[in-house]
Amino acid sequence: xxxxxxxxxxxxxxxxxxxxxxxxxxxxxxxxxxxxxxxxxxxxxxxxxxxxxxxxxxxxxxxxxxxxxxxxxxxxxxxxxxxxxxxxxxxxxxxxxxxxxxxxxxxxxxxxxxxxxxxxxxxxxxxxxxxxxxxxxxxxxxxxxxxxxxxxxxxxxxxxxxxxxxxxxxxxxxxxxxxxxxxxxxxxxxxxxxxxxxxxxxxxxxxxxxxxxxxxxxxxxxxxxxxxxxxxxxxxxxxxxxxxxxxxxxxxxxxxxxxx
Numbered sequence: 001x002x003x004x005x006x007x008x009x010x011x012x013x014x015x016x017x018x019x020x021x022x023x024x025x026x027x028x029x030x031x032x033x034x035x036x037x038x039x040x041x042x043x044x045x046x047x048x049x050x051x052x053x054x055x056x057x058x059x060x061x062x063x064x065x066x067x068x069x070x071x072x073x074x075x076x077x078x079x080x081x082x083x084x085x086x087x088x089x090x091x092x093x094x095x096x097x098x099x100x101x102x103x104x105x106x107x108x109x110x111x112x113x114x115x116x117x118x119x120x121x122x123x124x125x126x127x128x129x130x131x132x133x134x135x136x137x138x139x140x141x142x143x144x145x146x147x148x149x150x151x152x153x154x155x156x157x158x159x160x161x162x163x164x165x166x167x168x169x170x171x172x173x174x175x176x177x178x179x180x181x182x183x184x185x186x187x188x189x190x191x192x193x194x195x196x197x198x199x200x201x202x203x204x205x206x207x208x209x210x211x212x213x214x215x216x217x218x219x220x221x222x223x224x225x226x227x228x229x230x231x232x233x234x235x236x237x238x239x240x241x242x243x244x245x246x247x248x249x250x251x252x253x254x255x256x257x258x259x260x
Contacts, residue, residue, distance in 0.1 A: 024231050027257040028070060030224045030238035032205035033168040033187040036128040036156045038115045039074040039259060046071050049236075049255025051086075053248040060095040066106065068253070072113075082111040082132070089142050104139025125155035130170075145175035152185060162193035176214050184209030189222075200225040205240070219243040220251070232259040 026037040029047045039045045048069040055062045067087030074080045086106035093100040111132030120126030134148040152170030159165055170185035189203035203222040210216060224238025233256070240251035 022231060024228055025234050025257060025259045027226070027234055027236070028072075029068075029255055029257065030226065030236040030253055031166075031187075031189050031191075031201050031203050031222060032207065032220075033166045033189040033203060034113075034128070034130060034152065034154050036115060036119070036126040036154045036166075038078055038080040038113055038128070039072050041074050041077045043074045043259060044072070045257065045259040047255060047257040048087075049253050051251065051253040053240075053251045055242070055248040055250075057245070060093065060098075062091070062093045062248075064089060064091040066090075068255070078115045078117055080113045082109075082113060082130075084109040084111065084132070085138075086142075089139075091141070102141040104141050106142050107134050107136060107138040107144050109134045120156070120158075125157050127156075128154045130154065148172060148174045150185065164191040164193075165189070166191070172208070174214075178213065181210065181214045183214060197228040198225065216246045217244065218247045220247050224253075233257070 025045070026035045027045075027047055028034045029049065046069065049067065051066045051068055053064050053066075066089045069085060069087050071083045072080050085108045088103070089106055090103040091101070109132045111130060114129045116127040116129070130150075130152040132150045132152075134144055134150070136143050136146055138144070150170060150172035152168055154166065154168045156164060156166040166187075166189045168185070168187040172183050172185055174181060174183060184206070186206040186209060187203060189201050191199055191201040193199045201222075201224055204219065205222050206217065206219045208215060208218045220240045220242050222238055222240045224236065226234050226236040228234050235254070235256055237254045238252070240248070240253075242249050
């Protein structure tokens with residue numbers, strides 16, 4: 001992910017609006033459940049943002065600022081190559097007589113998305129497979145342990161009254177104190193289109209489902225929306241509330257997605 005000013009990104013988005021792109025951009029953000037669509041043959045798409053999280057545990061408080069970014073390239077009609085990272089991170093831990101501040105860059109994930117041809121027809125769900133590997137490429141404070149592969153399946157249904165439903169089960173193989181372990185992934189999202197340009201969503205996001213010895217389960221309620229500036233540029237926003245003590249109490253994000 002690249003750290004850019006919102007003004008610069010917006011100017012890029014306006015400039016990168018070819019007349020032939022008459023189908024609206026489909027993005028994987030700001031919700032946790034990914035889109036089932038790929039960007040299309042020969043197309044590039046960047047989805048970048050700023051994000052903030054805060055968590056409180058007794059007398060200790062932690063907060064983090066990051067710049068999550070996803071770069072997508074369609075190398076075939078139903079396939080795309082993906083590069084994803086949380087970008088630059090500035091994290092702080094505060095407590096009685098304690099203040100620790102760390103900053104650096106997050107790990108990079110490389111992946112593929114495959115849209116299942118013909119899915120979404122005759123009332124069935126539109127489906128895609130996502131295969132990622134998180135690599136230990138980040139700064140020492142934010143670097144994971146080795147390569148962590150994951151596999152996710154996305155299914156999306158179009159519902160009456162401009163509503164939609166998406167589900168995303170998956171699995172990730174990570175490294176913990178007791179060695180390698182498998183953790184589940186799950187998300188379910190309900191969307192509502194209010195106009196041709198504006199939509200909102202509500203979502204249950206579970207980026208990790210694991211035993212307590214492997215870090216436990218994380219779960220959050222996400223609410224947000226997106227506004228289509230033009231067919232190739234989208235602005236979005238979202239808020240997140242943690243549902244257990246293993247999940248940050250509060251999260252906020254806003255981002256911009258551009259296709260060319």
